[in-house]
Amino acid sequence: MSDSERNRLSGRLSRYARVGVNVGGVAAKVAGARLFGTSLDKGKNAGELAAALGGLKGPLMKVGQILSTVPDLVPPEYAAELSQLQSNAPPMGWPFVRRRMQAELGPDWEQRFGSFDRQPAAAASLGQVHRAVGKDGRALAVKLQYPDMQSAVEADLTQLRMLFSVYRRIDASIDTSQILEEISARIREELDYGREARHALLYKIMLDGQSLVRVPEVEPNLSTQRLLSLTWLEGGRLLDFRDRSLEERNRIATAMFQAWWSPFAHYGVIHGDPHLGNYTVFEEDGVAGGINLLDYGCIRIFPPVFVDGVVNLFHGLLEDDRARVVAAYESWGFVGLSNELIDALNIWARFIYAPLLDDRVRTIADGVAPAEYGRREAFRVHQVLKEKGPVTVPREFVFMDRAAIGLGAVFLHLRAELNFHRLFMETLDGFDARLLGLRQQAALGGVGLA
Secondary structure, three states, rough: OOOOOOOOOOOHHHHHHHHHHHHHHHHHHHHHHHHHOOOOOOOHHHHHHHHHHOOOOHHHHHHHHHHHOOOOOOOHHHHHHHHHOOOOOOOOOOOHHHHHHHHHHOOOOOHHHHEEEOOOEEEEOOEEEEEEEEEEOOEEEEEEEEOOHHHHHHHHHHHHHHHHHHHHHHHOOEOOOHHHHHHHHHHHHHHHHHHHHHHHHHHHOOOOOOOOOEOOOOOOOEEEEEEEEEEEOOOHHHHHHHOHHHHHHHHHHHHHHHHHHHHHHHHEEEEEOOOHHHHHEEEHHHHHHHHEEOOOOOOOOOOOOHHHEEEEEEEHHHHHHHHHHHHHHHHHOOOOOOHHHHHHHHHHHHHHHHHOOOOOOOOOOOOHHHOOOOOOHHHHHHHHHHHOOEOOOOHHHHHHHHHHHHHHHHHHOOOOOEOOOHHHHHOOOOOOOHHHHHHHHHHHHOOOOO
């Protein structure tokens, strides 16, 4: 069967025409300043880059968000501007929606719903969501992918490769090759709504019995590779609960902790997108009861050896066992580590693990704004890498760090006060990497992701 929206040259050329002038112009300025030894107004240049990305639907907008949430992956001026990018692009109109629905479900698509809202409930970087009601009366969230996204992805990733190559000329302390490969792989996966449906089924398995986290059900008869229908989960915006009682805020934070760490510790899987729009809070009798986990596009599945390294690093830091710490780094693929580089990596590790090592009730970080979480420590690491590096960061860390920073930012927004150490120790109870591998294999096979 012919696919009119496959990755095609005409679609890529069209995307290059839309993106290339603005983004290429920014890159040319940076390269020119480097070549001729002239100064560069980084703040102005970063603003131009954000403006170039902000008007675009598609992966470059999402990449901008990713780059802003991995501390020190780009210069601070760029991170500040890119962090302003939000997944609230103007929605596509009804003619597009009608064509998309007909292409995916056939000419009688409207008859397969009890009702279908013409106006989207949310519009993001790769698609938009409409509220609908199924023939069985269940409320549904129907996500439609924007047109020509596969071509846009390939064109945008080429542009990203160009931007990274320019950045490497400016600052070679971090080898970004693996980072680029990881971002590319995850964004390509996000185009496959069939895969996202299987991710949602996987989370149903992994979070079974977790009363604080709700996962929607997939409606397979109303889903395709570019259309995903899930049950609608009622809830309020997470930020609307910032002024609730400490008990409610702590319950929401505990739910977030369980939704992230439990799948990782038991199945080697994380939800890699910390965007606040991916969660809502459900209420019971007028008080916060937990969270709804809404989006399953950006899911990272890790090999058991990586998870084992995370656990070993925790115990190495907790017990001040340097040999175990180094063994954890080496198990992830870090090579040629000098003592100076190990000390630099430990700065970042101790920051990420600090709340988990501290056996007391505490906030995630005192006196730190959510947008600044991790920036200071990342700067310290970067300074060492400039002198003692370069270092190649294993690709697994892109979304691991992104998710950890995003989770910490949520805790800061909520002003949660918890004993994170005990929550983590409960999650690790009975941890065994071999059993995790068997559990992961069974779960992935059960949903068609093996």
